[in-house]
Structures are given as structure tokens and as C-alpha cells.
Amino acid sequence: xxxxxxxxxxxxxxxxxxxxxxxxxxxxxxxxxxxxxxxxxxxxxxxxxxxxxxxxxxxxxxxxxxxxxxxxxxxxxxxxxxxxxxxxxxxxxxxxxxxxxxxxxxxxxxxxxxxxxxxxxxxxxxxxxxxxxxxxxxxxxxxxxxxxxxxxxxxxxxxxxxxxxxxxxxxxxxxxxxxxxxxxxxxxxxxxxxxx
Amino acid sequence: xxxxxxxxxxxxxxxxxxxxxxxxxxxxxxxxxxxxxxxxxxxxxxxxxxxxxxxxxxxxxxxxxxxxxxxxxxxxxxxxxxxxxxxxxxxxxxxxxxxxxxxxxxxxxxxxxxxxxxxxxxxxxxxxxxxxxxxxxxxxxxxxxxxxxxxxxxxxxxxxxxxxxxxxxxxxxxxxxxxxxxxxxxxxxxxxxxxxxxxxxxxxxxxxxxxxxxxxxxxxxxxxxxxxxxxxxxxxxxxxxxxxxxxxxxxxxxxxxxxxxxxxxxxxxxxxxxxxxxxxxxxxxxxxxxxxxxxxxxxxxxxxxxxxxxxxxxxxxxxxxxxxxxxxxxxxxxxxxxxxxxxxxxxxxxxxxxxxxxxxxxxxxxxxxxxxxxxxxxxxxxxxxxxxxxxxxxxxxxxxxxxxxxxxxxxxxxxxxxxxxxxxxxxxxxxxxxxxxxxxxxxxxxxxxxxxxxxxxxxxxxxxxxxxxxxxxxxxxxxxxxxxxxxxxxxxxxxxxxxxxxxxxxxxxxxxxxxxxxxxxxxxxxxxxxxxxxxxxxxxxxxxxxxxxxxxx
Numbered sequence: 001x002x003x004x005x006x007x008x009x010x011x012x013x014x015x016x017x018x019x020x021x022x023x024x025x026x027x028x029x030x031x032x033x034x035x036x037x038x039x040x041x042x043x044x045x046x047x048x049x050x051x052x053x054x055x056x057x058x059x060x061x062x063x064x065x066x067x068x069x070x071x072x073x074x075x076x077x078x079x080x081x082x083x084x085x086x087x088x089x090x091x092x093x094x095x096x097x098x099x100x101x102x103x104x105x106x107x108x109x110x111x112x113x114x115x116x117x118x119x120x121x122x123x124x125x126x127x128x129x130x131x132x133x134x135x136x137x138x139x140x141x142x143x144x145x146x147x148x149x150x151x152x153x154x155x156x157x158x159x160x161x162x163x164x165x166x167x168x169x170x171x172x173x174x175x176x177x178x179x180x181x182x183x184x185x186x187x188x189x190x191x192x193x194x195x196x
Numbered sequence: 197x198x199x200x201x202x203x204x205x206x207x208x209x210x211x212x213x214x215x216x217x218x219x220x221x222x223x224x225x226x227x228x229x230x231x232x233x234x235x236x237x238x239x240x241x242x243x244x245x246x247x248x249x250x251x252x253x254x255x256x257x258x259x260x261x262x263x264x265x266x267x268x269x270x271x272x273x274x275x276x277x278x279x280x281x282x283x284x285x286x287x288x289x290x291x292x293x294x295x296x297x298x299x300x301x302x303x304x305x306x307x308x309x310x311x312x313x314x315x316x317x318x319x320x321x322x323x324x325x326x327x328x329x330x331x332x333x334x335x336x337x338x339x340x341x342x343x344x345x346x347x348x349x350x351x352x353x354x355x356x357x358x359x360x361x362x363x364x365x366x367x368x369x370x371x372x373x374x375x376x377x378x379x380x381x382x383x384x385x386x387x388x389x390x391x392x393x394x395x396x397x398x399x400x401x402x403x404x405x406x407x408x409x410x411x412x413x414x415x416x417x418x419x420x421x422x423x424x425x426x427x428x429x430x431x432x433x434x435x436x437x438x439x440x441x442x443x444x445x446x447x448x449x450x451x452x453x454x455x456x457x458x459x460x461x462x463x464x465x466x467x468x469x470x471x472x473x474x475x476x477x478x479x480x481x482x483x484x485x486x487x488x489x490x491x492x493x494x495x496x497x498x499x500x501x502x503x504x505x506x507x508x509x510x511x512x513x514x515x516x517x518x519x520x521x522x523x524x525x526x527x528x529x530x531x532x533x534x535x536x537x538x539x540x541x542x543x544x545x546x547x548x549x550x551x552x553x554x555x556x557x558x559x560x561x562x563x564x565x566x567x568x569x570x571x572x573x574x575x576x577x578x579x580x581x582x583x584x585x586x587x588x589x590x591x592x593x594x595x596x597x598x599x600x601x602x603x604x605x606x607x608x609x610x611x612x613x614x615x616x617x618x619x620x621x622x623x624x625x626x627x628x629x630x631x632x633x634x635x636x637x638x639x640x641x642x643x644x645x646x647x648x649x650x651x652x653x654x655x656x657x658x659x660x661x662x663x664x665x666x667x668x669x670x671x672x673x674x675x676x677x678x679x680x681x682x683x684x685x686x687x688x689x690x691x692x693x694x695x696x697x698x699x700x701x702x703x704x705x706x707x708x709x710x711x712x713x714x715x716x717x718x719x720x721x722x723x724x725x726x727x728x729x730x731x732x733x734x735x736x737x738x739x740x741x742x743x744x745x746x747x748x749x
Contacts, residue, residue, distance in 0.1 A: 043640075043648070055645075125651065126651050165290075167286075167290065169633070170629075171626075171633050172630075174626055175626060
């Protein structure tokens, strides 16, 4: 009886020491879940979710303080990915935080711009070049389309221009064979297959 | 001719339909009234326009300069006036427009001064730069800038050079015609390649269904001062794929994700060799090419067409027929459907294949995959097309990449044999472009995250620096005061010093903000200002005087 208790205590002490040691030495820096969530978020940094950027929102989701359907730029696809990662049910977008829009970039009308730097201060990714009383311009390749520069502009010279599709961005569509009703003319096959 | 040949796995034997267009001689196409020259005809960055609307250009004049490392120049195919530089429909499956230079020809076809290059006198780097400005690109289909391929890189030599005259795709005969008519010139182009690459072994691979081309090249090779081995390779599609040809000739396989140059082999199309010959020995940039016009036309044949010629004009020359159902640029296996027939011929246009319901009957309905693996049997890249199809259809792109989706050469063998008539290649193209788009998106998101994090870091740093500065200043003032207090007599002196210091600061600030717009004035203006200031001083003085007198009295 005593021997058994002794053995149990010994095991408890050993396991306790090992666990205690590993809790200190093998501690993971940062929050891995928040980082995984952050990787899914579109990094628009628009703040439409109510948090000051994508990372704070990711942290809030990881802590269970925020819902997964608050990110309009991510859209339904983003919600689906988050739901998959977190093992929860996907839900429709929360419309109160804005709607999913096609990607666009800001454009400054340089004839109207007065060089006040307010938009530069608002831009979350430093995508606006310019200085006080100098012309401002958007670096289109860095712009995330967050629209945060539009509200502060005192002369309303910033507009959002939707990104038009050009050749380098074009994608092959999901192949679909057109359904042909009997007796109508026949459309050419998409890949042009078939040899005479 | 005793070389041992090796077979690659897979391949198919579609009916070749070559004789339709080869029995007629090659015709130069007449000069069109309008040429539309896209600035993006090659892989890499589009060329940058260097002409203005309204400018007269001569035949062979550079109108678009190469920009960036992977790029190539474009040239005016005939003399005339630039009438527009704008977005025009281009030969692309999307039907989208791209930046093009429109040239209205003046009918004179006037060349610029041409300077043939004595290539032995140039250093390889100089010669490559010249070729880049000549707009040379690979004419086998990939349109990769040739100047880059002609660089042996750090190794200084590429042991083996293979000239690809296989032309394995059905219907197309432009390389065949070129070899029959210009064998000697092609081999002179090879001499330039040999000079640039330092290759010791040179092979010419031609499929054995082109006996005339084989004979012509063999005859031309006899007069050469270097050894060229001409090899008749068995006719099988896609035996003309670069990797497949290498396997056939050398039994070497290009590893997944690597280039043929990694195993010391470079492959060029015969058309590229001929264009290189024209560029070096005649100084002519790449402004025309052979185009096979075949399929559902009255007189299938090869044309020498200027780059920028509308495709419809070539089809009309070959005799347009009624009831065409579509137009392919390229052959039936790998060709891309053209959204419209008035798009221009570009450097990549080797064939215009007009489809009809008889020649290309519409596909029966797509049926479910039965996993018969016939596609795997014919895949020349040794892939598992049925699995790739499954992953692409389910949008499981990660798995598709694990199964080496990017080794797929889109040859179309799998679609050709599929008993369920599944357009397999369309699925692979869809998956590839989707993966590229996602990678691009991810890169953009990573960049945005990095820039945002740096911004947050910078704002915090600025705040901290400001706080530190304020703290340091407060500390300094405190020390000054305690020093003053120690030296003077107690609290009163300290307070006095504090007031004095504040007054000093205010004074300095006031001096600092005096308007600075009066310096750098003209002398007469300066004098005027001084006069006014003097008057003001006087008035101030007189204004004070009576007050003092009153005080006195």
C-alpha cells in the first residue's frame, strides 16, 4: 500500500517537473492561431470589421471575441476559409460592416489636390507619395483599396477606380461545355479539340 | 544517321493533314493597308512604344523598345504612318484588348538602312544586345526572347544544341516549307547559335514524315565547316515538344521544375534559326514569318505574312469558305481559339486553322470520368491526368501541384484519347491560372501586411522619440534650475531665472517667425521698404513725444 502511494507520488513529481520545464522552455512565441487567421485575411487594413487593421481582428477572432463574418473584402470565400480553419459553421456576411466589392484602387485627381497630406496620414500601407503643399499620388501597385483616404480629403479629389481586367491578370475560366439544344447551331468547342 | 533513338512514354498518332498545304508553293501575302502590331508578342514585359502618332516610320524601324530583362523589341513591318497607339483586340483566348501600334502603310515598303553584322567580330554580349533589339523571339510557339536563350550563362558553353524541325502537330507545315526552301540559311543561323553558345554537338531533329525537308537540310549540311548531325525521328505527337525531343535524341530527361539548359542542352526551332540568319547576315529585324493557313479554306497553303496583318486577310487569300465554325491559332491539339478573325498575325502565329463542322465535328456530351487511365498511358510528361483532373475539378489546387501539374505541357493527348470527351487540358489551364492568381494575391497581401506593420512600427517609434525628447528637455531644464538655485540665493532667484528663461524663449520664437518674404528683393523695392520703415519710425517717435512733454508738465 505504502509502496504504491510512493510510486504514484514519484510519478507525479517526475511528470510535474517535465511538464513545468517544457512549459517554460518550449513556449511558443506569439499566437499561432491568430497568425494563421491573419494569413487568411486579405490585408486590406480597412478597419471595416471594427478593429484597427487585420491583425487586431485576427487576434480578436483567435480569442473568440469577434465573429468570423465581419470582413467585407474577404467576402464569403474568406468566411468559408476561416470556418474551415476554426472548425465552425460558415455564416453569411454581416452586412452592417459593409459589402463585398470588386477590387479597386484609389486615384487622386491631381488637378484638384491641394497637398494637405491628410490622405497620407490615413493610408494604412503608406501607398500615397507626396508632402505638404506638394502633389500627392497613389502608388497603385501598393494600394489595397481600403477607401480610408476618401473621407479625410477636404476637396474630395480621391475616387475609387475598379481594377479592369487586362491580359496579365486574365484567368482561364472553369471549363463548362455549353448545353446545346437540339437543332440549334453549334458553338465551337472551347479547346478546339477533335480531329478530322 | 546511326544514332540510337529512344522513345518517350505516351504520345498519340492523330491524322497529320500535312499534304493539304505543302503541295502549293509558299506565297508572300500582299501588303495590307493597315497593320496592327501588338507590343506584347513575347513572354515577359511588353515593349515600350518609341514612336508618336502621325510619325512616318520605315520598314524595319524599331517602334517598340525592349523593357526589362525578359523582353524584346518590335519593329515596323512596312513603311507608313503611325495612326494610333491604343488598345486593340489581340490574338488571345480571352478576347481582351492590349496596347498596339496601328500603322497605315504607304505602299512604298521602304527599308531603313540595313547593316549586316559580322558576328565573328562581336563579343557575345554585344551580339545578344543587338539581337534583342532585332526583336528575335522563339518561333516554335513559346515566343521566349532568343537573346536570353543564346546566353550560356556561368558555364560559358552549352555542350549540346538541338535544332527542332519536328513540327509534330497536325495541319501545320510552316517549318516544313521553311526547311525545304531555306535549308542553307537555317544552318547559317545555326552557325551563329554555335558561335554564341560554344556548343560542340549539334543535332537537327526532323520527323520522318518530312522526307523533302530532311533531304534539303542534309544537302545543305554537306557544305558546312562544322559538324551537324541530322536525325530523322519517328513521327509521333508530341515528338516536337522540347523535352520529348531531348529524350528521343539523347535519352536524357529534363528534371521536374528544371530547364533543359540545366542538363546542358538548348533547343531552338528552325524558324528561329532562320530569323537569326536574316538578322545577322542581312540586318533585318523580325517583321514577318511563315504562316500556314489551312483547314476549311479553298487553297490551304503557307504565306510569308508581315507581323500585324489581319488574320482574316490571309484567310481570304487562301479562299474563305462558308460555314466556318471557328478559327484556331496553332494546330488542333494545342491551338487557341480566336475570339474574332480580324486580330493581327503575331510572332507566335504559326498556323491559322479554320474549323468547320465536317473537319472538326462538335464534341459529344461530356461524360463522367471512368478512371480508365488511357490519359495516363498517352501522357508524354508521365503525369496522372485523371488525378490532376479530379483535383482541378474539386479546386484542390494544392494536391494538383503535388501531382506536378506544372510539368503538364498542355499537349492535349489526354483530351484526344478520353473516351468520356472531357476537356482535360481546359481543366489544367484553369487550375494553373488559378494557382498563379492566388500566388499573386498572396504576394500582394504579404506586401500589404509588411507595409502596414512597418507603418505601425514607425508611428510607435515616432511617438517614443517625441516622448524621449520631451523628457530629456524637461530633465535639462530641471538641472539648469537646480544649478541656478544652488549658485543664487534660494527660491526667488530660481523663479527669476525661470521667468528670464521663458522670456528668452519667447523672444527667440518671435524672431524665428518674422516673415521671410522680404529677402532677395530688387534694390529699388528694398529702398522703398526702408523709406516706409523710416517714416513709420518717425511717426512712432512723434507719437511718443507729446506724451513725454505732458508728463513733464
